[in-house]
Amino acid sequence: MLRDLLKQATTNDHTELEKAMFVNEIMDNTLSIDKYKKIITANYIVHKAFEEFLTKNLSKPVADKLDLQNRLKLPALKKDVKDLKLEEPSQPKNANIIFEKNDAEILGAMYVLEGATLGGKVILSKLKKNLNFPEPKPAFHYYNLYGENLISNWQKFCAVINEQPEENNAAVINGAKKMFAYIFSTMQNING
Numbered sequence: 001m002l003r004d005l006l007k008q009a010t011t012n013d014h015t016e017l018e019k020a021m022f023v024n025e026i027m028d029n030t031l032s033i034d035k036y037k038k039i040i041t042a043n044y045i046v047h048k049a050f051e052e053f054l055t056k057n058l059s060k061p062v063a064d065k066l067d068l069q070n071r072l073k074l075p076a077l078k079k080d081v082k083d084l085k086l087e088e089p090s091q092p093k094n095a096n097i098i099f100e101k102n103d104a105e106i107l108g109a110m111y112v113l114e115g116a117t118l119g120g121k122v123i124l125s126k127l128k129k130n131l132n133f134p135e136p137k138p139a140f141h142y143y144n145l146y147g148e149n150l151i152s153n154w155q156k157f158c159a160v161i162n163e164q165p166e167e168n169n170a171a172v173i174n175g176a177k178k179m180f181a182y183i184f185s186t187m188q189n190i191n192g
Contacts, residue, residue: 001168003158006111009173011181020187027129036127036138041089042187044077047113049058049091050099054109057101065160071153073113076141083139097182099175104168107161108175112183117146118154138147
């Protein structure tokens with residue numbers, strides 16, 4: 001299945017991005033509110049840069065299967081930015097990654113974004129318990145976006161990925177690797 005191949009091909013990218021996004025600190029409840037703000041800022045920048053492009057360039061049949069309009073994350077991130085009293089983040093100067101206008105590469109890019117949402121359930125429970133966050137705690141709009149539909153949304157997404165013809169495997173993997181690289185670069189720029 002393509003989803004398994006994709007996971008295997010991006011294992012190192014995933015591991016490196018988790019380090020950059022402070023996942024260890026999230027999991028051991030030592031994440032500071034300032035680092036949480038950096039995570040939200042990075043996610044905002046990424047979704048601002050690509051969400052519209054990805055959704056507009058995915059074919060209608062695939063977009064309909066995914067119920068794409070209910071997967072938009074930028075509105076939730078805007079709420080988080082506002083709640084955290086952050087200035088609206090601007091695009092970094094090196095925003096030069098270009099995705100091909102085809103379902104395969106777009107689905108690869110979306111795999112990374114949807115995977116982050118899947119991990120959000122565990123992250124959300126950890127963030128809610130983090131004593132480093134002042135009361136009242138942030139609303140965590142982004143990490144709670146799918147709520148009870150989280151698993152069914154992920155399963156639906158994986159089913160669509162697995163429907164891709166085998167000749168698209170390289171393009172799907174390429175799209176995922178580009179997205180991992182962009183998020184990693186964005187986080188490095190934020191961390192200085």
